[in-house]
Amino acid sequence: MNTNEMIRQVEEEVRKELKGIMNEDALGYIHCFEERKKEKLKEKGIPYQTIRERNTGILVD
Numbered sequence: 001m002n003t004n005e006m007i008r009q010v011e012e013e014v015r016k017e018l019k020g021i022m023n024e025d026a027l028g029y030i031h032c033f034e035e036r037k038k039e040k041l042k043e044k045g046i047p048y049q050t051i052r053e054r055n056t057g058i059l060v061d
Helices: 003-018 029-043
Strands: none
Touching: 003 029
């Protein structure tokens, strides 16, 4: 499995984890999603920067 496939798999896992806890349209969802994605990728040895980390001058919500 290549890195892009692993990232897609982790994204799906995170969506499933957050389903029922937080609506994807909710304010702040992307921050929860990105932080959890980063944690799970780190566990797999894949470095990842969240949207907020990559774009420090932009507010995202």
